[in-house]
Amino acid sequence: MTRDYQGDDMIIANNVDKIYPNGCHALNQVSATIKRGEVVVVVGPSGSGKSTFLRTLNQLETINSGNITIDGTDMYDKKTDINQLREEVGMVFQSFNLFPHKDVLANVMLAPMKVAKRPKAEVEQLAKKLLIKVGLKDRMFNYPNNLSGGQQQRVAIARALAMEPNIMLFDEPTSALDPEMVGEVLDVMKSLAAEGMTMVVVTHEMGFAKEVADRVLFMESGQLLVDSDPESFFDNPTNPRLQQFLSMII
Amino acid sequence: MHTQPNKLLWHSAFVAILLALALAIQASSDRINYQWNWHRVTPYILNTEPTPIFAEQNGNIIENAQGQLLFESESGDQRLDLSQFEQVMVSEGDTIFEGDQVASQPQWQFGPIIQGLGVTIEISIYSLVFAIILGLAFGLMRVSHNIVLRNLAITYVEIIRGTPLLVQIFIIYFFVGTVLELERFTSGVIALAVFTGAYVAEITRGGIQSIPKGQMEAARSLGMTYLQAMYYVILPQAFKRVLPPLAGQFINLIKDSSLVSVIAITDLTKAGREVVSGSFAPFEVWFTVALLYLLLTGSLSWGVQRLEKRLAASD
Numbered sequence: 001m002t003r004d005y006q007g008d009d010m011i012i013a014n015n016v017d018k019i020y021p022n023g024c025h026a027l028n029q030v031s032a033t034i035k036r037g038e039v040v041v042v043v044g045p046s047g048s049g050k051s052t053f054l055r056t057l058n059q060l061e062t063i064n065s066g067n068i069t070i071d072g073t074d075m076y077d078k079k080t081d082i083n084q085l086r087e088e089v090g091m092v093f094q095s096f097n098l099f100p101h102k103d104v105l106a107n108v109m110l111a112p113m114k115v116a117k118r119p120k121a122e123v124e125q126l127a128k129k130l131l132i133k134v135g136l137k138d139r140m141f142n143y144p145n146n147l148s149g150g151q152q153q154r155v156a157i158a159r160a161l162a163m164e165p166n167i168m169l170f171d172e173p174t175s176a177l178d179p180e181m182v183g184e185v186l187d188v189m190k191s192l193a194a195e196g197m198t199m200v201v202v203t204h205e206m207g208f209a210k211e212v213a214d215r216v217l218f219m220e221s222g223q224l225l226v227d228s229d230p231e232s233f234f235d236n237p238t239n240p241r242l243q244q245f246l247s248m249i250i
Numbered sequence: 251m252h253t254q255p256n257k258l259l260w261h262s263a264f265v266a267i268l269l270a271l272a273l274a275i276q277a278s279s280d281r282i283n284y285q286w287n288w289h290r291v292t293p294y295i296l297n298t299e300p301t302p303i304f305a306e307q308n309g310n311i312i313e314n315a316q317g318q319l320l321f322e323s324e325s326g327d328q329r330l331d332l333s334q335f336e337q338v339m340v341s342e343g344d345t346i347f348e349g350d351q352v353a354s355q356p357q358w359q360f361g362p363i364i365q366g367l368g369v370t371i372e373i374s375i376y377s378l379v380f381a382i383i384l385g386l387a388f389g390l391m392r393v394s395h396n397i398v399l400r401n402l403a404i405t406y407v408e409i410i411r412g413t414p415l416l417v418q419i420f421i422i423y424f425f426v427g428t429v430l431e432l433e434r435f436t437s438g439v440i441a442l443a444v445f446t447g448a449y450v451a452e453i454t455r456g457g458i459q460s461i462p463k464g465q466m467e468a469a470r471s472l473g474m475t476y477l478q479a480m481y482y483v484i485l486p487q488a489f490k491r492v493l494p495p496l497a498g499q500f501i502n503l504i505k506d507s508s509l510v511s512v513i514a515i516t517d518l519t520k521a522g523r524e525v526v527s528g529s530f531a532p533f534e535v536w537f538t539v540a541l542l543y544l545l546l547t548g549s550l551s552w553g554v555q556r557l558e559k560r561l562a563a564s565d
């Protein structure tokens with residue numbers, strides 16, 4: 001099904017509403033379309049709904065109304081197997097969330113073996129290739145608790161890539177890192193972008209947005225207020241809320 | 251090196267207190283004129299009495315061509331070679347009646363206390379296995395988002411934790427056991443497993459809820475089903491955390507198993523009660539029984555400690 005999708009629109013969010021059980025209206029009529037190979041950066045003040053938006057894209061949060069199409073598949077169609085859909089959408093968390101009871105190699109190999117049911121030898125080869133890619137081949141047999149934050153986040157990226165997803169979601173991947181480790185994680189993300197991965201990145205790294213993003217989205221109070229190319233986003237912002245936001249962070 | 255002599259002092263103080271306690275026990279038993287007779291207990295632990303061999307029919311003792319003594323029944327249809335026994339108590343030509351002792355055979359046999367210990371171990375192991383299964387199942391139901399499953403689990407845990415084990419044993423033996431025609435051993439295992447299972451369920455729930463939410467989210471985002479995420483990610487981590495309380499619960503199980511003696515299962519405690527009346531050495535018997543329970547619980551906690559050390563690899 002989804003793997004055969006040849007269309008250009010990888011993510012279509014249409015009038016998405018999310019109201020948490022406590023009544024918090026976290027997403028208010030959010031619509032966005034993200035094309036194959038695009039890198040889209042989402043910015044906005046804390047509590048504006050960025051994480052919620054990202055988490056609706058792999059259904060870690062269900063939505064109250066609207067619809068979402070991922071890789072050609074309607075997420076809320078009754079015939080859609082959400083676990084299968086999630087295999088195509090990798091996610092990287094602010095807090096890494098590596099599995100602490102497994103070493104680095106086992107962290108990367110777990111899902112391809114148990115979910116995709118691929119043979120162990122093949123998965124091991126893939127995992128080693130990915131660990132080379134994120135620069136952690138020599139840390140293969142370490143446990144996550146013995147790694148620095150930057151190293152853990154790179155393992156988390158390798159772990160998500162091991163399912164060979166078509167889309168990668170990043171929720172503030174560098175926010176929990178010491179400043180000197182931010183670069184090593186952003187470098188991995190840049191190389192991923194250069195390979196043509198479709199990426200949605202929530203981040204406060206404006207440098208990354210300017211350099212890598214094809215489009216930048218601005219959210220506030222659960223609404224998507226601005227969706228534009230990085231040049232006009234940063235250099236000629238017309239939205240007054242965005243102007244205010246940019247003036248505060250620069 | 252200031253602490254060295256100090257430590258020695260405290261260790262000596264500890265030993266001195268133990269000695270004082272032992273002396274106190276000695277003194278108080280002297281006061282009631284108690285005669286310690288440990289040798290009276292040993293046959294109930296390991297029986298070395300020769301077993302008597304009895305004639306099963308009326309008959310005679312004859313000698314065969316090789317000079318061996320045989321017992322031959324009157325009808326001639328049964329012959330028993332007596333040379334196989336260590337001690338023969340009859341001689342050629344004797345007339346034997348059914349039930350007479352003809353020989354005795356020295357042998358080793360576990361006494362009732364060790365047999366009771368065996369029953370306690372057996373009942374504990376069976377109950378342990380079922381308690382783990384019950385506890386895991388109800389612990390998972392307890393954290394499930396399904397209201398029916400969750401309420402069932404809450405009801406089970408609250409009922410079991412809110413009533414005494416002794417009452418549960420009686421209910422299961424007299425009611426469930428009668429309805430389903432269960433043997434008393436099975437009733438005992440069910441009662442203990444159901445009781446311990448409720449506590450294991452609570453421990454399991456606590457363990458699962460102690461794992462950060464991000465672990466489940468990471469697992470689900472990789473395409474794992476809820477059960478896969480539980481099995482591969484959450485439970486292995488939770489298991490490590492619940493090992494100490496779980497071990498405590500299993501030690502309780504071994505001790506609680508002594509209550510099944512009320513439904514006439516001859517476990518270690520019941521064997522102790524029976525032996526006391528036969529041996530007239532109540533203090534020795536109960537000290538022995540206590541020591542054997544201590545041996546069981548001690549080896550269990552030793553085993554769990556070793557397991558904990560092995561699981562600590564990823565810390």
Ligand SMILES: Nc1ncnc2c1ncn2[C@@H]1O[C@H](COP(=O)(O)OP(=O)(O)O)[C@@H](O)[C@H]1O
Pocket residue numbers: 020021022024025026044045046047048049050051052053
């Ligand atoms: N699980 C939740 N339950 C209730 N409210 C939530 C939950 N998660 C987030 N929220 C609320 O939803 C709003 C958006 O949160 P979030 O998406 O985390 O914002 P951001 O990532 O932009 O900081 C906030 O007001 C937050 O308090």
Ligand SMILES: [Mg+2]
Pocket residue numbers: 050051052172
């Ligand atoms: Mg957030």
